[in-house]
Amino acid sequence: MTEPPTSYPSCSLNGEQRQLRRRAWEDLLDRAAISFRFTSTGVLVSLEADPAVEAELRKLAQQEAHCCGFADWQVKRRQGKLELEIVAPAEAASAVHQLFQPSATVEAHAC
Numbered sequence: 001m002t003e004p005p006t007s008y009p010s011c012s013l014n015g016e017q018r019q020l021r022r023r024a025w026e027d028l029l030d031r032a033a034i035s036f037r038f039t040s041t042g043v044l045v046s047l048e049a050d051p052a053v054e055a056e057l058r059k060l061a062q063q064e065a066h067c068c069g070f071a072d073w074q075v076k077r078r079q080g081k082l083e084l085e086i087v088a089p090a091e092a093a094s095a096v097h098q099l100f101q102p103s104a105t106v107e108a109h110a111c
Contacts, residue, residue, distance in 0.1 A: 012067050021063070025099065028056055034081060042071060042086035042096045049082050057082060064099075071096055 013021060029036065032053040034046040047053055054075070061073040061084060071088035088096045 021060075021067075022099070024056075024060055028053070028060065029100075032057075032082075036100075038097050038100075039087075039093075041090055041093050042088050043084070043100055044086075045084040046078075047082040047084065049077060049080055054082055057084060068095065068099075 028047075029045065032047040032050065034048060036043070036045045047057060054077075058075050061075050064071075064086075065073045068088075070092055071086050074083075074085045074087075076083045076085070086096050
């Protein structure tokens with residue numbers, strides 16, 4: 001017997017909170033992102049290794065871990081840069097991808 005697919009919770013933030021969170025991510029990435037790519041299971045971002053950027057990145061990742069607990073939000077220092085790696089089960093990767101789509105195309109993130 002096969003198991004039913006796992007369902008992933010929707011975001012626990014209300015609409016205004018989601019918009020504020022999206023803006024926080026956009027502001028941080030606009031200021032400090034060196035590279036960004038979607039992966040089959042999430043997102044991989046390299047950022048400037050500035051202490052203020054690291055504090056903000058860790059805070060946002062921790063907040064998202066509470067909202068989107070099905071994904072693993074890891075912040076690491078690697079080769080003189082900060083790295084954010086978000087890994088979700090393959091069937092939930094689109095929820096992570098949606099968080100990082102341009103604001104004009106997505107009203108609110110799905111995770």
